[in-house]
Amino acid sequence: MKLTFARLGNSHIAGKALLEALGIDVVLPPPPTKRTMSLGSLHSPEFACLPLKVNIGNYLEALEKGADTIVMVGGIGPCRLGLYGEVQRQILEGLGYDFKMIVVEPPQGRLDHVIRQLREITGAQPVTQYIRAGHIGWSKLTAIDALEKLALELRPFEESRGCVSSALEAALKCIDEADSPKAVAFALENGKEAMKSVCRKTDSKKPRIGIVGEVFMVLEPFVNCEIEKCLGEMGVLVYRSIYLSDWIVEHVVKDAFRIFRKSKLPYELAKPYLCHFVGGHGVETIASTVDYARQGLDGVIQVAPFTCMPEIIAQDLLPTVSRDLGIPVMTLVFDEHSSGTGVLTRLEAFIDLVQMSRRARR
Numbered sequence: 001m002k003l004t005f006a007r008l009g010n011s012h013i014a015g016k017a018l019l020e021a022l023g024i025d026v027v028l029p030p031p032p033t034k035r036t037m038s039l040g041s042l043h044s045p046e047f048a049c050l051p052l053k054v055n056i057g058n059y060l061e062a063l064e065k066g067a068d069t070i071v072m073v074g075g076i077g078p079c080r081l082g083l084y085g086e087v088q089r090q091i092l093e094g095l096g097y098d099f100k101m102i103v104v105e106p107p108q109g110r111l112d113h114v115i116r117q118l119r120e121i122t123g124a125q126p127v128t129q130y131i132r133a134g135h136i137g138w139s140k141l142t143a144i145d146a147l148e149k150l151a152l153e154l155r156p157f158e159e160s161r162g163c164v165s166s167a168l169e170a171a172l173k174c175i176d177e178a179d180s181p182k183a184v185a186f187a188l189e190n191g192k193e194a195m196k197s198v199c200r201k202t203d204s205k206k207p208r209i210g211i212v213g214e215v216f217m218v219l220e221p222f223v224n225c226e227i228e229k230c231l232g233e234m235g236v237l238v239y240r241s242i243y244l245s246d247w248i249v250e251h252v253v254k255d256a257f258r259i260f261r262k263s264k265l266p267y268e269l270a271k272p273y274l275c276h277f278v279g280g281h282g283v284e285t286i287a288s289t290v291d292y293a294r295q296g297l298d299g300v301i302q303v304a305p306f307t308c309m310p311e312i313i314a315q316d317l318l319p320t321v322s323r324d325l326g327i328p329v330m331t332l333v334f335d336e337h338s339s340g341t342g343v344l345t346r347l348e349a350f351i352d353l354v355q356m357s358r359r360a361r362r
Contacts, residue, residue: 002027003069003121004062006055009219010144011244013176018137022122022129029062032222036061041336043091050223050305050334051216052084056091063097071121074105078279079310107252114252138245139181143188145243147171150192152240154199155232156206163198165229170194207354210239210292212285213303214311218242223334224303225343234351239297241288242281273317280310286317293325299354300327301347306335328357 004027005015016026029036032054040057059070072088075081085103092099102121107114118130151168158164171191178184209231217224219242231238267275269287277283289300302318304311315331322329330350332343 001025001069002067003071004029004059004065004067005071006058007032007220008216009221009244010148010172011141011219013144013172014137014141016176017140018133019122021133021136022125024122027062027065027067029058029065032058032220036222037336043095045087047307048084048087049080049308050336051081051214052087053336054216054220054223055084056088059088059092060095063092063099067099069100069102071102071104074103076106077277079308081280135181136179136184139184140175140178141248142245143175143184144172145245146188147175147191147195149240149243150195152228152232152238154195154202155229156235156237157199157202158233159198159200161233164195164232167191167195167198206235206237207299207351207358208237208239208297209299209301209354210241210288210297211301211303212241212288212292213314214281214285214305214308215242215247217303217305217334219244223305224332225334225338225340227301227303227332227343227347230340230344230347231351234347236351239292241284241292273321274313278310278313280308282310282314285311285314286321289318289321289327289329290325293321293327297327298358299350300329301350302329302331304331304333306333326361328353 002025003019005012007029012028016028019026036054036057038057039060040053040055043060044053044056055072059067062070070088070092072085073081074085085101089101092101102117104117104121105113119125122130147168151164155164168191171187171194174187174191175184178187211218211228218240221227221229228238228240266283266287269290270283273290274283274286285302289302292300300318300322302311302315304315315333318329318331321327328350330346330353332346
């Protein structure tokens, strides 16, 4: 078996470590590029959302490298993600590829279902092997999230443009090469020190902006035109609403063990604007915007793929949230035609709006 999966930010580092610790040969697709987008858009339905198109491009490039098994997550509710496993299988088979598609569905309180799906991927393994693999994979994932969070805090204060991003890339490479949780912890601390060493003294006068929206668009820099990096280099402190380790705890761990209940906090924060599940991250988008307004952030940017129904619902409600709570909000909708230049122009205009709003409040 030569297994592949779609890229999502830097999470492939942890996913690869987990699977290789279980003896699986992993074939990673190359980082997303314009070719990835072109391949996916060419062979996908026109009005499918951007994540499906990028995933198709990822899978095609991985199949070209020799992969014979594809793993992807499933979904429930109004979001079309739950259908995309079958859609992608039919597209790729129609192009003549011979492969096996494994869709990992949400646990929905069934731990035995999770174990059965895991064994379909890994085969029978001792419990101790699963524990060791989970430990190394989880340590890498949490380290990645910690480094990315620190980069958001430090980038506005870097001594020269791009030095924090360079230090982050070097730290991520060390984490990828680490072969034990202890080595991961060592790489994490070294990475933090390296990132801090290229920054001058921080202050609290920088504008603060939160990023909310659909999980793929928030976490994958290629599809959101590296919005976090752009804002940071413009002198903005960025607050990201989603980190993959938090998402796994909330939507996998708590969902698998019935003794845990999913947090009701998003629904409490989203009231009275949205009080029921609409699929995807619609409720979380509203809840995070409300939370950021209460924290005193200066603005919020929603990132969403074109035609995404949950984010369209949230987008319609955000102007009301903005008016009620006095926080500027902008929505960026992405498809295969989006360009970094256009996004940068809108970001610059939004920062000007945020600065005017800060002066007016003072």
